[in-house]
Amino acid sequence: MRIHHARSGDLDWINQLQHTTFHGYVHSVFDRTINVECSENGELYTLACQHLDNAPNTMLIDMDRFSELAIKVNDKVYADQRIVHIGDQLLIVMDQVTTWECQLPFFPNDIGSVINHLAFTKKIIEQRGKCGGMKPDLTTSSIFEQETSRLLSERSLMLQEALLQHRVSDALRHAAGLIGLGPGLTPSGDDFLVGLLSTFHMENSLGRIYLGFGEKIVDVARTLTNEISYTALKQASKGRVRESITRLLHSITCGKQEELILSLDKVLNIGSSSGTDIVYGIVCGLEINIKAGGTVCPQKL
């Protein structure tokens, strides 16, 4: 049995672990993360290695990888007296854990710098974004990848158009066509929507009129994608996204270009093409904000 310490974690989950009981089992094991399904509410929670960033329902542990432990799917997980037990392999002590809470930035009234930062962000995606998802790989000979990219591009554009024209039911249909679409554990369409939904939750964002739209997406997503990706979508629909995404939103809306490079780098490095797909979603959401300007009238929706 190895003993490790929790470094930081999502405020809500840490509170739950410290003040109530928690029972569950290991849902899936990766090199640097373990997902745990809670028996009480059926939600997924994540134990992650220390170099990853904070995220909703996530606790960071002072470890570099889990693959050296023999933790298996369905191993029992429970927490009592500020200690999390993972099967017979790992004890996580929460005596020094700090808490993290997702805080999205305020969308500024002066959008000049947002426009500049978005242009810069697009340039960086063009240069360093990873192909295979929202960014098509023009050289691939895989007909699956070619068709996936075509659908991703077509449906994301139609979604943006529908949102700009306040055609919510059309937007929902196009969003549903993105859920579960694409290679990877978190399909590219899901990642795009995570980025998009995060922008709707920024204070002062015109996109806040679409918060109901986000909730509807989650309703349809339950059967359209896997549990891991669904959890990220569900959290994003509540304005809860990982720390690197909140930092990127901060940098685009009110940061300096130097910070933006750093934040972009961090997000673009998520997964294979996941980070790039998320940034595409963020760009789409912020452009909706900018293009809509002051013309959006919530009463019409």
Add this chain to the structure above:
Amino acid sequence: MSTKVVIKQSTYFDSVSLMSLSTKANQIEGVEQAVIAMGTEMNKEVLRNVGLLTPELEEAKTSDLMIVVKAATDELCESAFLKIEELFKNKGVAKGTSDIKYPTIDSAAKSIPEANLAVISVNGAYAAREARKALDNDLHVMLFSDNVSIEDEIALKQYAHEKGLLVMGPDCGTAIIGNVALCFGNSVRRGNIGIVGASGTGSQEVSVRIHDFGGGITQLIGTGGRDLSEQVGGIMMLDGMKALDEDEATKVIVLISKPPAPSVEKKVLDQIKLCKKPVVVYFIGGTEESVVAAGGHFAKTSKEAALKAVVLAGADESTINKRALNIPLVEEIRAKLTPEQKYIRGLFCGGTLCDEAMYIAMDKFDNVYSNIQKNPDYKLKDLHVSKEHTFLDLGDDDFTNGKPHPMIDPSTRIARFLQEAKDPEVGVIVMDFILGFGSHEDPVGVMLPAIIEAKELAAKEGRHLEILGYVLGTDLDSPKIEDQVNKLMEAGVTIASSSTNAGLLSREFVVKGA
């Protein structure tokens, strides 16, 4: 055509592993299409659209992993699945690590007081800052990162110069220090020849040829591609030359670069005059007079540079196998090509190898196009379409935007190769296969299915398609060079014994009426 499907229930792999598995599955010999994706409705819709959906796949759930393979026969499908299962097993193995990680250069330097060099590979925006920290800790720097501003490069190199340290880079991919290859490099024997190179694969090629001619190297110092520009002024090439001139083990110095800016060339030539040791100069496309006037030894090709260095270092020239050009082979290939098959298409992973072959072609032909052509009239306008004689550096930013370098991920070259092979005006396709540290584990193996397909296609159309391959590596490299060469030969590929010979052979094959 046969399609086989496996559904792995409730199976999760991280995205990076899934994409990597998918790429590797598509490279398995005989596989026409391979898909590895989660069993979502939308992914099933894509499979339906491309004609790969089967009733079995319809049943896959969102938490299931779908594996679909389409190949010519059932046997090929079965064989591909066995290989895919093997890939999954390898991914599933939990690996321990013996790496010690330090969060900062300062802590690493304190923990390893005997360290004298830092290799830096971080985002270009932070690379200069990290490099400065390394210099502050009296460490030489190899700066693999690109996108470092020229102002930062100059400042770092001046600071290093003042401290008596080297800054190899930015964008420096090759160095061999104390017989250890850093980033991309080959296993070569120790010897008495030192190299200072501003071009990565050019330096690899010269080090490998020196090894092949029986020589060995002391150090291979990379400078980064911009070092010999007017602005940087060749700071690191000059410091590298001085370091090797003072190094007791080094008897001969070799310089490799594209032609420097005139003012920098003068500084380098002045430095040659001051050197106590013979200096061989291979400036790709450069001229002889000024080098000879400075007391240097001019080399027109990488092979000539290596040969001159080995001889100057004391080898008996009469005992060296110089790998002379196979003239009867040239006649044989010319006879197989139709009058319409008059163009060379070069598809290179190595920029300098591309450059060398291109300059050799330009000695006889005017219509030589490339993405790295200096002459704007012959720079390819549309990178996706070749024109007449075309030489592509597929490792250039033009082709690596958002993708790994072709020395690591060959998919871009495979697609382009199949495109070129269909062109009835193509006489020869020339390619490099680079072995050694940092390169693909089987660069020939991943190209073989495409090579076989292209040969078959040409044969069906009643034409001979000449494919010329050059494997850059030594007998000490992994994978074994002998195995790589044999695989190519078995697939009907002609082998060149050096980068220079690859350029010369490809050019001579398509000369008409000689």
